[in-house]
Amino acid sequence: MYMNPTIPIVTPVLQPLVETFVKENVIAKDAVWLILKILIVTAVSVIIGLLLHKRMKKQWLRTNKTVALLLSAVMAIALSIRFGLSVYTFQGLFLYYLLLYASASDLTDRRVADHLSVSVLALSLISVPTVGIISMLIGGAVSFAIQTGVSVFSGGRYGGADIKISSACVFLLGWSRGLIGLALGLLTGVLFTLIYNKIKKRSSSEGFALVPFISFGMMVAYFL
Numbered sequence: 001m002y003m004n005p006t007i008p009i010v011t012p013v014l015q016p017l018v019e020t021f022v023k024e025n026v027i028a029k030d031a032v033w034l035i036l037k038i039l040i041v042t043a044v045s046v047i048i049g050l051l052l053h054k055r056m057k058k059q060w061l062r063t064n065k066t067v068a069l070l071l072s073a074v075m076a077i078a079l080s081i082r083f084g085l086s087v088y089t090f091q092g093l094f095l096y097y098l099l100l101y102a103s104a105s106d107l108t109d110r111r112v113a114d115h116l117s118v119s120v121l122a123l124s125l126i127s128v129p130t131v132g133i134i135s136m137l138i139g140g141a142v143s144f145a146i147q148t149g150v151s152v153f154s155g156g157r158y159g160g161a162d163i164k165i166s167s168a169c170v171f172l173l174g175w176s177r178g179l180i181g182l183a184l185g186l187l188t189g190v191l192f193t194l195i196y197n198k199i200k201k202r203s204s205s206e207g208f209a210l211v212p213f214i215s216f217g218m219m220v221a222y223f224l
Contacts, residue, residue: 034085037080037085038076038077038080038081038085041076041080041085041089042073042076042077042080044076045072045073045075045076045093046069046072046073046076048072048093048097049068049069049071049072049073049097049100050065050068050069050072052068052097052100052101053065053068053069056101056104060108061101061104061105061107061108062104062107062108063104068100071096071100072096075092075093075096075219076089076093078223079092079093079223082223087126088126088130091123091126091127092219092222094123095120095123095169095172095218095219095222096219098116098119098120098123099165099169099211099215099218099219100215101116102116102165102211102215103209103211103212103215105211106161106162106209106210106211106212107209107211107212110159110161110207110209111161112161112162112164112165112211114164116165117164117165117167117168118168120165120168120169120171120172121168121171121172123172124136124168124171124172127172127173127174131172131173131174132174135174135175135176136171136172136174136175137171138175139170139171139173139174139175139176139178139179140167140168140170140171140178142170142175142179143166143167143170143171143178143179143182144163144167147162147163147166147167148163151163158210159207159210161211162210162211162214165211165214166182166185166214166218169181169182169214169218170182170218173218173221173222177221177222177224178218178221180217180221180224181214181217181218181219181220181221181222182214182217182218183217184216184217184220184221185210185213185214185215185216185217185218186210186213186214186217187217188213188216188217189208189210189212189213189214192213193208196208
């Protein structure tokens with residue numbers, strides 16, 4: 001079971017707002033607190049998304065301000081609803097930021113820095129009590145083995161960066177959710193590329209950025 005410890009709130013600032021709502025019988029006190037906390041988390045997430053966008057832009061990575069801010073807000077709200085204001089909400093947000101940066105990097109020059117995969121592995125420590133280290137190790141190993149085999153048989157077109165970042169994500173999620181996320185990401189990527197190549201009359205032998213699709217699959221699996 002996921003534990004849902006709430007984050008501390010600055011009571012002197014929010015208490016008057018809560019009391020006003022409760023006195024007017026507009027909404028229950030607990031609901032007011034929950035909404036205010038979610039709004040705070042969302043606001044902070046949008047600010048971090050903006051700072052991350054500016055950093056990526058400064059590094060000449062392909063990024064879009066509107067997309068970055070919208071995704072940051074949506075992820076904060078969705079994670080807060082799914083996990084409450086718990087450590088798993090913030091783990092999910094940091095995973096999203098890392099995958100957003102990795103996706104922008106892959107879209108720019110087909111490269112993903114190793115420190116991003118290492119950061120995902122470090123973030124995985126939070127998952128040990130709930131997912132279990134055995135499940136995490138099995139998932140990471142199976143993911144790495146499958147993708148290494150694909151890379152060998154594809155003549156190296158399947159990059160090492162894809163293998164490292166996706167295996168780190170599978171390790172964080174555990175074998176069941178992780179492999180579901182990997183399968184969803186790869187399937188989405190392949191289908192999109194086939195359709196895109198057909199429309200653009202582009203050769204299927206040309207490489208394409210896979211990390212954005214892997215990121216999509218992993219974030220969907222995180223909610224399972």
